[in-house]
Amino acid sequence: MFQIFTDWYKEYFSNKEAVVLVLLLAAGLTIVVTMGKVLAPVLTAIVMAYLLQGLINYLVSHKVPPLVALIFTYVLFVAAQMAFLFILVPLTWGQLVRFLNEQVPRILSEANAFLTVLPERYPDLVSQQWVNEISAMTTTTLKSVGESVVTFSLANIPNLMGILIFLVLVPLLVFFFLKDKDRLIASIVEMLPTDRPFITRVMSEMDVQISNYVRGKAMEIIITGGVTYITFVILGVNYAALLGLLVGLSVVVPYIGATVVTIPVAVAAYFQFGWGSEFMWVMVAYGVIQALDGNVLVPVLFSEAVNLHPVSIITAVLVFGGFWGLWGVFFAIPLATLVKAVFTSWPREPVPELLAQKDPLDNQ
Secondary structure: OHHHHHHHHHHHHOOHHHHHHHHHHHHHHHHHHHHOOOOHHHHHHHHHHHHHHHHHHHHHHOOOOHHHHHHHHHHHHHHHHHHHHHHHHHHHHHHHHHHHHHHHHHHHHHHHHHHHHHHHHOOOOOOHHHHHHHHHHHHHHHHHHHHHHHOOOHHHHHHHHHHHHHHHHHHHHHHHHHHOHHHHHHHHHOOOOOOOHHHHHHHHHHHHHHHHHHHHHHHHHHHHHHHHHHHHHHOOOOOHHHHHHHHHHHOOOOOOHHHHHHHHHHHHHHHHHOOOHHHHHHHHHHHHHHHHHHHHHHHHHOOOOOOOOHHHHHHHHHHHHHHHHHHHHHOHHHHHHHHHHHHHHOOOOOOHHHHHOOOHHHHO
16 A cells, blocks of 8 residues: 555655645645735735736837836726726616615515415415415515615725725735836745746746736626627616626636526516516617627637636636635636646656556567
8 A cells, every 4th residue: 555655645645746836836725725814915915917018018018117117007007997896886876776776675575475375376385384484584685685785875984994905005006016017026036947848838828827817707798798788778677787796707607607697687686677668679689688698799809718618617616616716706717617627737756666567469
């Protein structure tokens, strides 16, 4: 038994680079898990800087001076952040409050009316006591959610202060990460072994995969959400901004997001239009947007396809989402790709004792 473990260790961990990479990944994972909340502004700034670096590289490749490209990209980032905070957030928040005030009572009324007739139609399957319990539980839950949203006020000042500090720190850190990128990377490289072909190969592959995925996914969120908002405004759908935001964010979770977001889209359309033709047009438009996203937009944005099986993607979303919430869901596919790249590129040293053994099939 000990010999088997020794042979396995020699085959997979005799390469110093592999050991260094494992230690680096373990250290990074430990830091994120144990100090993720404290380092949230730093980690967010790293992601934002990584996204913006693609635009800087594009501008520099088209003969724009590096300093001008940096300033232009940073100003664009700050302007986008301000637009998000002072235009999109108030608009969607207002629509959410309006939905809770206007539609939730109507939804409760129709749900109770539907539940009330169930004991009469299916007396053997549904009891009046069960209907009363479900109705009371649903009413209590929805009202508590509505009250929590509507009464968001001075009691949340500590949280608001934390958010404001976050919003100030992130742009500042993004600027320094973009400005001193080469110096920061050089300081990290100094800690790695001088001869590092394995680490270089894995990191190069991951740079291509992550840059393609993260930047492409950010563009997909913006385009899908924006097109949904414009389409719903044209169709006269209430809460178009809120639904557009939900549809945009749904692309973060492959396969699952679009299915889940179909429910609020259908509910909003039904309670506004009923089962009429307007409802059908809304659902057809939503279906067309999802079809174009999956069959046109994704192939265009993701030029370097992430070669992962759907089961692997869903598993990665569940695992990393459980660890880090929304950020874990967003980076589930790049992290799964990292794991796959490490296993695929892992150097293996042949064990002499195993090579000396003859294959039994050779004697036949």
